[in-house]
Amino acid sequence: MIKNTLFLDALKGKTVERPPVWMMRQAGRFLPEFIALRNKYDFFTRCRTPELASEITVQPIRRFGMDAAILFSDILVIPQAMNIEVEMKPGVGPWIPNPIRLQKDVDSVIVPDINQTLGYVMQAIKLTKEKLNNEVPLIGFAGSPWTILCYCVQGQGSKTFDKAKKFCFTQPLVAHQLLQKITDTTIAYLKEKVKSGVDAVQIFDSWGGMLSPTDYQEFSWKYIQQIIDALKEDAPVIAFGKGCWFALNTMAKSGASALGIDWTVTPQTARKLTGGNITLQGNLDPSRLLSPPSEIKKMTKQMIDDFGKDKYIVNLGHGILPNIPLENAKAFIDTVKEYKSYV
Amino acid sequence: MIKNTLFLDALKGKTVERPPVWMMRQAGRFLPEFIALRNKYDFFTRCRTPELASEITVQPIRRFGMDAAILFSDILVIPQAMNIEVEMKPGVGPWIPNPIRLQKDVDSVIVPDINQTLGYVMQAIKLTKEKLNNEVPLIGFAGSPWTILCYCVQGQGSKTFDKAKKFCFTQPLVAHQLLQKITDTTIAYLKEKVKSGVDAVQIFDSWGGMLSPTDYQEFSWKYIQQIIDALKEDAPVIAFGKGCWFALNTMAKSGASALGIDWTVTPQTARKLTGGNITLQGNLDPSRLLSPPSEIKKMTKQMIDDFGKDKYIVNLGHGILPNIPLENAKAFIDTVKEYKSYV
Numbered sequence: 023m024i025k026n027t028l029f030l031d032a033l034k035g036k037t038v039e040r041p042p043v044w045m046m047r048q049a050g051r052f053l054p055e056f057i058a059l060r061n062k063y064d065f066f067t068r069c070r071t072p073e074l075a076s077e078i079t080v081q082p083i084r085r086f087g088m089d090a091a092i093l094f095s096d097i098l099v100i101p102q103a104m105n106i107e108v109e110m111k112p113g114v115g116p117w118i119p120n121p122i123r124l125q126k127d128v129d130s131v132i133v134p135d136i137n138q139t140l141g142y143v144m145q146a147i148k149l150t151k152e153k154l155n156n157e158v159p160l161i162g163f164a165g166s167p168w169t170i171l172c173y174c175v176q177g178q179g180s181k182t183f184d185k186a187k188k189f190c191f192t193q194p195l196v197a198h199q200l201l202q203k204i205t206d207t208t209i210a211y212l213k214e215k216v217k218s219g220v221d222a223v224q225i226f227d228s229w230g231g232m233l234s235p236t237d238y239q240e241f242s243w244k245y246i247q248q249i250i251d252a253l254k255e256d257a258p259v260i261a262f263g264k265g266c267w268f269a270l271n272t273m274a275k276s277g278a279s280a281l282g283i284d285w286t287v288t289p290q291t292a293r294k295l296t297g298g299n300i301t302l303q304g305n306l307d308p309s310r311l312l313s314p315p316s317e318i319k320k321m322t323k324q325m326i327d328d329f330g331k332d333k334y335i336v337n338l339g340h341g342i343l344p345n346i347p348l349e350n351a352k353a354f355i356d357t358v359k360e361y362k363s364y365v
Numbered sequence: 366m367i368k369n370t371l372f373l374d375a376l377k378g379k380t381v382e383r384p385p386v387w388m389m390r391q392a393g394r395f396l397p398e399f400i401a402l403r404n405k406y407d408f409f410t411r412c413r414t415p416e417l418a419s420e421i422t423v424q425p426i427r428r429f430g431m432d433a434a435i436l437f438s439d440i441l442v443i444p445q446a447m448n449i450e451v452e453m454k455p456g457v458g459p460w461i462p463n464p465i466r467l468q469k470d471v472d473s474v475i476v477p478d479i480n481q482t483l484g485y486v487m488q489a490i491k492l493t494k495e496k497l498n499n500e501v502p503l504i505g506f507a508g509s510p511w512t513i514l515c516y517c518v519q520g521q522g523s524k525t526f527d528k529a530k531k532f533c534f535t536q537p538l539v540a541h542q543l544l545q546k547i548t549d550t551t552i553a554y555l556k557e558k559v560k561s562g563v564d565a566v567q568i569f570d571s572w573g574g575m576l577s578p579t580d581y582q583e584f585s586w587k588y589i590q591q592i593i594d595a596l597k598e599d600a601p602v603i604a605f606g607k608g609c610w611f612a613l614n615t616m617a618k619s620g621a622s623a624l625g626i627d628w629t630v631t632p633q634t635a636r637k638l639t640g641g642n643i644t645l646q647g648n649l650d651p652s653r654l655l656s657p658p659s660e661i662k663k664m665t666k667q668m669i670d671d672f673g674k675d676k677y678i679v680n681l682g683h684g685i686l687p688n689i690p691l692e693n694a695k696a697f698i699d700t701v702k703e704y705k706s707y708v
Contacts, residue, residue, distance in 0.1 A: 181524075184686055187652035191660075234628045234650045234682075267610065268629055285577045286611055307577045309530035317534075339577075343527055 024221065026158045029090040032301055032335050033222060033258040033279040041326060041334045042089035043358035044161075045351070046262075046282075047341030048082040049094040052351065055081050065110035066102075069095050075146035079160070080153045085348075086355045090159050090222075093150060093215075095143060097165030097226060101174050103139035104207055105132045114178060121177035123189060128200045133207050136214045143211075147218040162220035164212055164249075166227035166263070167204040168242035171197070183232055190241050197241065205245045209252040216256045224260040224282070225249060231265015231284075238269055250276050260303060264340055270295040285310075285339030289328035302329060305339035306354070311346045315353035322357040331361070367564065369501045372433040375644055375678050376565060376601040376622040384669060384677045385432035386701035387504075388694070389605075389625075390684030391425040392437040395694065398424050408453035409445075412438050418489035422503070423496045428691075429698045433502050433565075436493060436558075438486060440508030440569060444517050446482035447550055448475045457521060464520035466532060471543045476550050479557045486554075490561040505563030507555055507592075509570035509606070510547040511585035514540070526575055533584050540584065548588040552595040559599045567603040567625070568592060574608015581612055593619050603646060607683055613638040628653075628682030632671035646678035649697070654681070654689045658696035665700040674704070 024030065028042035050056045056078055059068065068074045078094035098108045098116055111117040122128060137144065150160055173179070175186040190197040212223050230242045242263070250259050254277045261273055262282025273281050274296040283292045283304035292302055306325060311318060326336060336358045342351065367373065371385035393399045399421055402411065411417045421437035441451045441459055454460040465471060480487065493503055516522070518529040533540040555566050573585045585606070593602050597620045604616055605625025616624050617639040626635045626647035635645055649668060654661060669679060679701045685694065 179524075181522075182652065182686065184652050184655070184688065187650075188655040188688075191653060191656040231629060234653070235631050237650065237653075265608070265629065268631070268634070286574060286608065288578050288611070291611070307530075307580065309525065309527050310534060310577070310580075312527070312531040313534040343525065345527065345531075 024156050024159050026089055029159050029335065030221060030258070032333065033260075035299075035301055035333050037332050040361045041329075041331050041336050041358060043336040043355055044088040044090040044092065045082075045338050045342050045354070046092075048086075048088060049078050049092055051344040052342055052346045052348070053081055053085065054348075055085075065096070069099060070142045072142060072145040072149045075143075076150040076153055079146075079150045083154070083158060086352060087359070088158070088355060090161055091150065091154055092161040092163060092224070093143070093147060093220065095146070095163070097163070097170060097228075098173060099140060099143065100164060100204065100207055100211060101170055103134045103136070103211075104203065105130060105134070106174055108173075116173050116178060118174055118177045121185070122174045122200060123185075125193070125196050128196050128203070131200060131203050133203050133210075136207075136210045140211060140214070144214060144218040147215060147220055151219040159221035160219065161222050161224055161260075162212065162215035163224045163226060164208045166225055166230060166242055167201045167208060167245040167249075168233070169227050169229045170204050170208075171200055171241075172229045172232075174200070183229060187232070190237075201241065201245050205248050209249055212249065212253050213256055216253070220257065222258040222260065222279070223253060224262060227261070227263035227266060230263040230269070235268045238266065239272070243269055243272060247276055250278050254278070262303070267291075267295065271297070274300050280335060282337070283339065289325060293329070299333070301333040301335065303335035303337045305337070308338045308340050308343050308346075311338070311342065311350045311354060313350075315350055318350055318353040319357045322354055323361065326358065326361055367499050367502050369432055372502050372678065373564060373601070375676065376603075378644055378676050380675050383704045384672075384674050384679050384701060386679040386698055387431040387433040387435065388425075388681050388685045388697070389435075391429075391431060392421050392435055394687040395685055395689045395691070396424055396428065397691075398428075408439070412442060413485045415485060415488040415492045418486075419493040419496055422489075422493045426497070426501060429695060430702070431501070431698060433504055434493065434497060435504040435506060435567070436486070436490060436563065438489070438506070440506070440513060440571075441516060442483060442486065443507060443547065443550055443554060444513055446477045446479070446554075447546065448473060448477070449517055451516075459516050459521060461517055461520045464528070465517045465543060466528075468536070468539050471539050471546070474543060474546050476546050476553075479550075479553045483554060483557070487557060487561040490558060490563055494562040502564035503562065504565050504567055504603075505555065505558035506567045506569060507551045509568050509573060509585055510544045510551060510588040511576070512570050512572045513547050513551075514543055514584075515572045515575075517543070526572060530575070533580075544584065544588050548591050552592055555592065555596050556599055559596070563600065565601040565603065565622070566596060567605060570604070570606035570609060573606040573612070578611045581609065582615070586612055586615060590619055593621050597621070605646070610634075610638065614640070617643050623678060625680070626682065632668060636672070642676070644676040644678065645672060646680045648680070648682035651681045651683050651686050651689075654685065654693045654697060656693070658693055661693055661696040662700045665697055666704065669701065669704055
């Protein structure tokens with residue numbers, strides 16, 4: 023059994039001594055030991071080599087002792103497995119040489135056999151579990167179908183994802199076919215991850231906040247709900263929609279074990295919008311880790327007071343930025359570990 | 366007197382036959398007659414030449430007959446006047462060769478004499494008023510001090526504006542000096558614009574939604590409130606903060622005549638968050654103008670029904686995208702002009 027139960031207890035809504043803490047994108051970017059590996063191996067080599075992915079996953083745990091590890095991988099391994107070419111261009115980010123725009127493009131997208139196409143992820147999970155040695159739980163993740171569609175149709179990152187939205191708004195039936203294929207693949211993928219050993223899964227809807235509340239229900243939430251329905255008996259599910267404050271009340275009724283909250287929602291508003299009964303995760307502005315450590319400590323303590331120590335997982339409101347000093351990340355983590363509630 | 370009073374009546378909260386309509390960034394981008402001028406004159410030449418700026422301002426009115434014109438200009442003429450070099454790099458956007466990072470950088474920023482530095486804007490206003498011939502009112506605008514700071518410190522556009530935030534979070538006193546200088550300049554600028562003939566002003570806080578609610582109050586709203594306080598006796602003020610749903614209740618009590626709403630807030634939520642008594646402006650997702658015209662008509666009609674025809678200005682939830690077909694923009698405008706309420 024896993025020794026540090028804080029994270030899984032919080033997901034179950036149990037009373038805890040202090041809230042657990044981890045950081046989105048903790049495996050990578052800001053860690054010198056990660057950068058050393060990045061300089062040697064390209065992005066997808068790191069994802070596809072279980073020895074590297076598992077090493078990167080445990081690096082932050084060794085250094086900071088977070089209460090949960092998250093498997094190093096990328097949301098775009100899913101479209102790759104679905105027969106969509108995805109590159110990682112230095113200085114550009116994700117790059118899809120042949121973006122999906124037409125019915126025929128969607129027709130050529132497959133719902134793949136997971137072990138055949140993404141077996142390397144399952145091996146990375148098994149190796150990571152060995153390395154973690156039951157010290158802390160391991161989180162697996164996937165992008166939301168809408169967020170995956172955004173990249174596959176736009177062809178790269180974007181401020182507005184206007185091509186992705188045009189695709190959905192002018193060819194909704196075709197868009198829904200693509201979203202369903204991504205959803206089916208994601209469900210099979212996450213189920214296989216749980217079988218391979220992850221203790222919880224998180225769905226990242228990075229671009230859900232680009233949609234109006236009505237369009238969000240149609241093009242994003244509907245599919246996230248399918249994933250939650252399919253997964254919730256297998257493992258706790260955390261749903262995180264950046265900029266999706268407007269859907270928090272719907273999300274709270276979804277069967278997810280926890281909801282990720284970004285930093286534009288105050289703890290009080292987050293509790294109010296979600297009905298006060300579901301575990302919440304978040305939400306320090308990642309840029310606030312650029313503040314002096316003394317201020318980080320103060321803000322983190324206040325954040326825990328405001329969310330309350332129970333039904334709460336301390337995290338950032340989005341991924342950690344690459345330029346965060348190690349001592350600042352440490353100040354964040356340590357504040358949670360030293361937290362004493364006097365209530 | 367101005368013949369079409371719909372826009373100014375809506376700003377006063379008067380009962381109207383139908384709501385007025387205009388589109389943020391209507392002067393430019395998607396119009397072929399604008400592109401013809403863009404191909405001949407570079408960005409700041411267009412801003413600085415009153416004949417060009419006024420021509421671009423009236424182009425959309427001639428073509429579509431919106432109920433208000435907005436002066437063609439740019440929010441970055443303000444830092445230019447303050448002794449900060451700003452370029453517009455093709456394919457990159459705003460580019461500040463010497464970004465502000467230190468006390469000494471802020472010390473060298475000036476609060477300029479408006480007529481000396483921005484007289485060309487005042488001439489453009491006078492020329493535009495002549496061309497408009499009292500048919501429709503003219504809106505002048507400025508960026509929020511926070512949004513201006515974002516560019517001046519970051520040095521260019523950004524997904525996170527992490528350098529701008531680091532500047533504020535590690536050197537708050539220096540940041541506040543800069544914000545106050547921008548605020549003082551903006552107030553003088555907008556007052557001069559009103560004197561020159563604009564009938565209303567809008568403050569664009571494009572990057573306010575990057576901040577947490579607490580940081581928003583400190584680094585953005587405080588200064589917008591100063592501008593509203595200084596301007597509200599001169600002309601109606603519209604405050605628009607993209608992604609700033611969390612501050613709408615504060616904004617509603619600010620003395621602004623209207624608030625801009627982005628498309629992540631439903632009309633019902635917008636009315637609720639603002640107390641139901643202030644004029645609202647917005648909020649169709651600009652990407653939704655990529656939908657077929659028949660659908661645009663349906664959504665626009667529904668939007669008016671949901672906001673209510675009074676205390677309402679029809680607009681997009683952000684600027685019009687460059688790739689919007691003319692007939693789609695026309696469908697949007699015409700739906701409002703043909704609107705009949707059966708309530």
